[in-house]
Amino acid sequence: MPGFADSFWSSDYAAGLGVLFEKLQQGVKENRQVLTIARMRAEAEETYSSHLANVVPAAEKVSGGFSRDEGATVRKAYDGIKSEMQDASANHHRIASSIRDLVVSPFSRWCDAHESRLQDSQDDLQSRIKAHDRQAESVKKLRSVYFNKCRLMEDLEEENKLGFQEPESSPKNNTTPNIPEIKVQEDEYEPEEDVFEIGDEIYQTDQIKQILLQMLSTIKMGEHKVAILGTYQNVSTGSDIVEYVQRHMGGTSISYAERIGQDLITNGFLRLIGNVGSVFANSSKMNYQWKTKAFQLAGIPEKKVPLNRTFSMPSNNSEVGGDSPVFGNVSEYLANWNVMPSRAHPDETPRQRLQREAKEADDKYKLGVKRLDELRCDLEEAIFLHLKFLERCEFDRLKAIKTVILDFSGAIGNVIPSLQSTVDKMMLFQETIQPQGDLRYLLENYRTGCFVPKTVVYENYYNKADEQTFGVDLEARARADKKRVPVIVTTILTYLDHHYPDLEGDEARRGVWLVDVPLAQTHKLRARVNDGKQFSADILAEYDVPTVASLLKLYLLELPDSLVSSHVYEIIRTIYNNPTANGTENSRVAVLQQTLSQLRLTNIATLDACMNHFTRLIDLTSADEVYVTALAAVLAPCILRPRTQTSLTLEEKHAYKLVRDLLAHKDHIFAELKRMSTLSHSTSVTTQRSRAISTDESNRKALMEERNRALLEKANANRSRATSPAPSPRGHRRDRSSGGPETRFPIQTSPTTSSDRQRSSLANIGSITGPNLTKRSSLDVPDGGDLPNTSEGPNQQHKQTDSIGGSKESEKRDSISSSNRTSAKFIGGRRVPTAPGSETSRGVTLEDKPMED
CATH class of the missing domain: 1.10.555.10 (Rho GTPase activation protein)
Known part of the structure; x- marks a missing residue:
């Protein structure tokens, strides 16, 4: 039979332990119910004994009765009845005392100690799980920072590649008279455009209208303040847009969802605010404003507020930064504006700075993953120890209840033989209790999972697997x-x-x-x-x-x-x-x-x-x-x-x-x-x-180059956009x-x-x-x-x-x-x-041939 240590595991650790502690707390309430029965039975026996003891004094208060006829046979019968009454009162008093001494007092102390043990174990495990979850969230943030740094470094390389082309490849020296131009009108809706390519699909005007209507009604929008410039309306974060695409538009990976967002920018439905460029990325720090064209095409009124670019100093009676859209952000903006180069790196180029920041972010991410792995191992060790301890506690509780019922029935059966039938039934109930069977029932009906540890693996941006052994594919x-x-x-x-x-x-x-x-x-x-x-x-x-x-x-x-x-x-x-x-x-x-x-x-x-x-x-x-x-x-x-x-x-x-x-x-x-x-x-x-669809972004640079080449071909051919250069679903093969x-x-x-x-x-x-x-x-x-x-x-x-x-x-x-x-x-x-000397090498020799693929 499996035990607690192999039965109450879950991917987040808390769910399986929650089921176990819920059942253990149910056991605490069962203890209180048994204790309540014993306590109230003792009180009832004590009350009954008191009433029986008051019967004879009440009868003696009647004067002129049996006290005058000392030798009468009726007097002897009366005295026998009085004696039986007094014996019955003493017997019931003895029952009440036995129940209190044998059941109520010791079992009450044991129940308090048992509940305290469970609570201490639950508190300890909860604190460890919270520490693990906090570190897991920290690792996610460190991973996001690391990937963003790597993306910025790649973007800088792309800008350098396009910005420093050879003179013969520059568009200015091209003598071709028919050079197509791509004109983007930000706030004008073009009704004659009736075909839109979003991702790998091509939509008509009616279809894109329904898509935009659902997106503008579902995706969270709000205001976003930009230092100096003011407040922008109808703004959504990149992560919210990616989450919607993955749920409702079949985005199988983050890279595909980002490509759909980039197509929304290209078609004039979105624009990036607060940053330079028009790149779409899955980030909660990057904000995108829905343009007028999207609202016009969807048929939804656009929320417009005049852009406030004036400064307002707070008065003495108003709250600091009350009505100003930029007050409170200027100091933060100026604090991050570093005009002079860093003293620690005075001759550092932007590319070197990005490389250094990416390296620092990578080191922090590695340390975070290592710390998370240590916390996970400590948590699993603690869970194993606590589960074995809790299994012993639950088994002891079931045996304690069995002992309590035995003592309870004995306290009654040893004093009043006339209640033997009741005692026999209670003994039968006591014999029917099977602690091992109850424990098996709990495991069979409330198990949540076997021990399968979930390792958080360090994900290298360039797909290397040389930092960890356990948990790696x-x-x-x-x-x-x-x-x-x-x-x-x-x-x-x-x-x-x-x-x-x-x-x-x-x-x-x-x-x-x-x-x-x-x-x-x-x-x-x-x-x-x-x-x-x-x-x-x-x-x-x-x-x-x-x-x-x-x-x-x-x-x-x-x-x-x-x-x-x-x-x-x-x-x-x-x-x-x-x-x-x-x-x-x-x-x-x-x-x-x-x-x-x-x-x-x-x-x-x-x-x-x-x-x-x-x-x-x-x-x-x-x-x-x-x-x-x-x-x-x-x-x-x-x-x-x-x-x-x-x-x-x-x-x-x-x-x-x-x-x-x-x-x-x-x-x-x-x-x-x-x-x-x-x-x-x-x-x-x-x-x-x-091969299963991969979600890594190791080929992101190659995909971006291929996309740029496809856009260039579109401009030269002066026709509709070519098929997206990203790999089709049929290309995901191993x-x-x-x-x-x-x-x-x-x-x-x-x-x-x-x-x-x-x-x-x-x-x-x-x-x-x-x-x-x-x-x-x-x-x-x-x-x-x-x-x-x-x-x-x-x-x-x-x-x-x-x-x-x-x-x-x-x-x-x-x-x-x-x-x-x-x-x-x-x-x-x-x-x-324990003894010196060389040991003869014995065993099976395994020689592995290197892989050729």
Whole structure:
């Protein structure tokens, strides 16, 4: 059964925790309800006891009765009734005292302490989430500043390129008599113009009228004060216009939305105010005024206010800057107006200044992302600790209520046997309470998501992926490493193969992937290697083997998309939801092969390397079905995740079933994938793989140059505008990797036949060092096997040696002699050697061939 630590996660952290704390606060109210019942029952018993005690004194007030006949039988009956009344009063008083002593007082103190624990935990997590959100907003602002600086630098380069042309290319020296002129009338509406090109679409007058009517009615407009010039009416920010275009006009990316805004300026519907030029950009700092032509064409009256350019000094009785549109802004404008060059950089040109500012903005953005990543890691560690603590608190609460009902029923049942039937019913109710079942019910009905960390990745303006390792797209990381499989994956798998023989027994080796490693310990190792650079196994040697394995699982969880892409999740769901439609097991495997062939080459190669490692571990340690089931459950979220987690996907087992099939049919599936990759490579020139639409702006400069050339052709041809130079939706494609079939899978990640993978024990490690060694035993490797060299030549191939020795069935378990094992111990997750001496290099050697594409 999953616990709190794996059930109440969400993309913004707050939503999942909000559901949990709502249920925990409901438990606090349930405690108060139980306490109210016990308290009021004690008060009722006390009141009843008091009334019973008043019965005999009231009867004794009657004089001349039974007091005169001391020996009468009727007197004895009367005395017996009085005694029963007094005993009943004492019994009910005892019940009230027992309920207060056994239930009300201790349970009330426990409820207060429980509520305080929950409140402290909630306050701590809320403060951490707020700090994380503030840093996330700061990172967004720093990213915007950095991108704007880069845009300004590019614009300056464009101006320099156009401003310093050669004399023969200048328009003034062109003797061509027919030079077309482009005249732009700002405030006049031309009714004869009946065709408008906005983005990639061409609209008639009626269509553009409807579009402008909706835009002017929907987009937020207001006033904007410009120093010296005054106040402008009907002004909208660039970010508001881009947001409208993305929502209502099919703007699939920010660059396309900016292109539509630029077309609105070109057609005379908008104009930039407060800045020089007529460039449209997605910025909340850039303001655009809707021109008269837009209002006339849409048929909406324009709000006009006389432009006030006069200064008004505030009087003594009026508020400062009361009626003046510019007072209060002049000081700010003059403060930012730096006439003299900076003393720190006196000889700096505008281009150098922009480069320096862009570099400073980039450095601040990097620091902000790094700080945000540290806050995110700290927040996730705190959430893990608090969720485990809250799970114990909720379990203790349920057990406490069970104990309270037992004490409550005992306080009544021990005093009044006549209430035994009531007590039996209460005991029955007490027996029906199942704390474990209630906890399972809470998890099954209120889970919000498994632990899938969302890493904020540093986005370099020029599309470089050399600052981070975790959270970076798998293919981008592999391209940066110039490998088909990222270096971090091959390094970790090779390190584990080297150090499996150091562990005591096959049980310990199998348990490496099932150990619950503290997240803080994994984050420490993650911080050591998360610099985007290739690292050696010396860093991994400082930590124990389960921590290294946990690092690989965390790397796969932090990928933007799962190893088996979420795009094929619905296909895999169909495969396992309709087993009868797929026929036999062989047909299901064939469908899985076709589905996995849609993945990128890097994903397939990485998946092959991982599955080869796990199948070897299962075979060489003779793992049983219980272990394979547990391993598949652990690896399922690392291999396949849905795009969005919902209450339905949390209960689905498609990822687990996929991992089981990959482990069971690994050779058949990946052998067929290699064959299919060879066939598809021969036709890769004519058949290209579709690619998702990119939102990066790394080619913005090239697109602007092409757009300028298209506008120039329009002017020379004196005809309607040419098709927009931006790439059409059909152009967003990713070419299949180039190179021969031998480069499709440069890593020999698995044997081609099942006979190549033999099951053997880990015995006779002493024989490995012999001169006539032809086979190795279990997970041992020949001497001299090192971790992959990151500076390999281009012709080296990624090989995985899997020499499995041993033929005796009796030598399959725990056969590594202690004489050949390096003595070491792990303290707090770090590896500390206890005896000097060099350690024989053992393990599987992975050599990755560089990518050719």
